[in-house]
Amino acid sequence: MTTAIALRGLTKKFGDFTAVDGVTFTVDTGEVLGFLGPNGSGKTTTMRMLLGLMQPTAGSASVLGYDAQRETELIRPLVGYMSQKFALYEDLTVRENLQFYAGVYGMPPAVRQPRVQAVLQTIGAINHANAIAGQLSGGWRQRLALGIALVHSPRLLFLDEPTSGVDPATRREFWDLIYALAEQGTTIFVSTHYLDEAEHCTRLGIMHAGRLLAIDTPGALKQTLVAGPAWEIVATPLLAALGALQAHPGVRRASLLGDRLHAVTLHGTCTAGSLQAILAAAGCPHAQVLPADPTLEDVFTELALSTPAAP
Ligand SMILES: Nc1ncnc2c1ncn2[C@@H]1O[C@H](COP(=O)(O)OP(=O)(O)O)[C@@H](O)[C@H]1O
Ligand SMILES: [Mg+2]
Structure with a gap:
């Protein structure tokens, strides 16, 4: 078992306010790590520090063996990120969005086409490839955003509340995609505030007011904390x-x-x-x-x- 992510006392302050407070844990390769907590508990801030998008105030983190602060450019090609406020090109089709991001990741044109086709398959969007992104329903927008996060075949995916605001049936379908990716070996770090989703993660980290209160399998949390x-x-x-x-x-x-x-x-x-x-x-x-x-x-x-x- 290798370690995909390690946080060591990771801390972020905004002025006097501590948004992430000395968080320490590791994520193993192949895990679906659920990151659970109410709004404002520090989930997004933690993720952004792991992605090198925000500098920690104290502590450190490594992602796929690289330092999250100093080796961001080595990490970036290996990870995918679906942010809470993901952006799609509204005027482009589903396929064109994927092609555009394949270009952003520097994929040679010859591999772009087959990779985009494979991603369309993975997200179940072959029949929606020519739909205009701006006209997609919430669930399809979410799938496309996942597809964009996947286009460069990352080993590790950060999903920040990927299912917020979509209906329960769509949420279940989305989680089927997540498990399929995990089965193929992708490590997944996913934040959520839905307990039914959390139930299926390999382990759950529970955040509250910037602190990690507990981290374990759903079964062990129930046994030890109830x-x-x-x-x-x-x-x-x-x-x-x-x-x-x-x-x-x-x-x-x-x-x-x-x-x-x-x-x-x-x-x-x-x-x-x-x-x-x-x-x-x-x-x-x-x-x-x-x-x-x-x-x-x-x-x-x-x-x-x-x-x-x-x-
Ligand atoms: N750039 C920022 N400046 C000041 N406060 C921030 C900033 N980003 C986040 N915060 C605050 O940090 C806390 C944690 O935010 P966040 O990580 O987004 O929580 P979550 O993702 O769990 O909802 C919140 O109180 C939020 O208002
Ligand atoms: Mg958030």
Whole structure:
């Protein structure tokens, strides 16, 4: 396993304000590293320092073995970047956009044509090759932006909230593309604030107010950070059941999850039977209580509960 990215105390200040605060971690080759955090938590600033687009205030980083600050020109040809505010040439077709960027990357004309065709295939846009970029729907714009980030066959892709603002079905299709790229060996560093997407990353780094709060596989984060066992509860009336659970001291949190309830209880405080008894006493006599897996939302809630607010 080789290291694709290493951050060592990476820090960025804007005046007195610390946007990225001593962040240290590594990304292995072949990973799909999810970078999770609310708006303003420092995700884009971190990415821009890794890409050499912004100088760190302190700390350092290496990308594919090169220093992110001093060897940017060696890194640039090896990485792709889909920024949050990606730019397309609105008057050009999908194919022309890809051809233009192939030229920007200095690809010889003879290889441009076949490479553009391969990228059209990868992003599933063969039938949209002649569509005008300015007339594409949000999902297709996103695919084209990914295609542009891929045109020079990078070994490492930085995707900054690539699916923000597109519908759930389009998001799923986009993630299928991401996994296909990862399977072909591309390392992926992707920021998101969608927990359902984060679920499928090989590891997740969780940012909050410029700090890395945790980094691990989704499964390990749930095991180590969630306070106790989780339960799935089917009960009527649902809101009465929710209120009864939330009022119980052994229940760390309870919430609606689709047409049922999801609860996390503190270790050693509740059993399925004791939860059923609480629900029966609250007017829900036939409640079903089943052991469940903790969710990433549980992880987030725990981290939020245990993290002091930013100064
Ligand atoms: N060029 C800048 N000048 C001043 N503040 C900035 C600048 N860029 C980002 N910030 C601030 O740094 C914080 C982190 O921003 P950003 O990295 O864009 O977060 P995220 O991508 O997680 O939403 C935000 O509070 C943002 O307002
Ligand atoms: Mg951002």
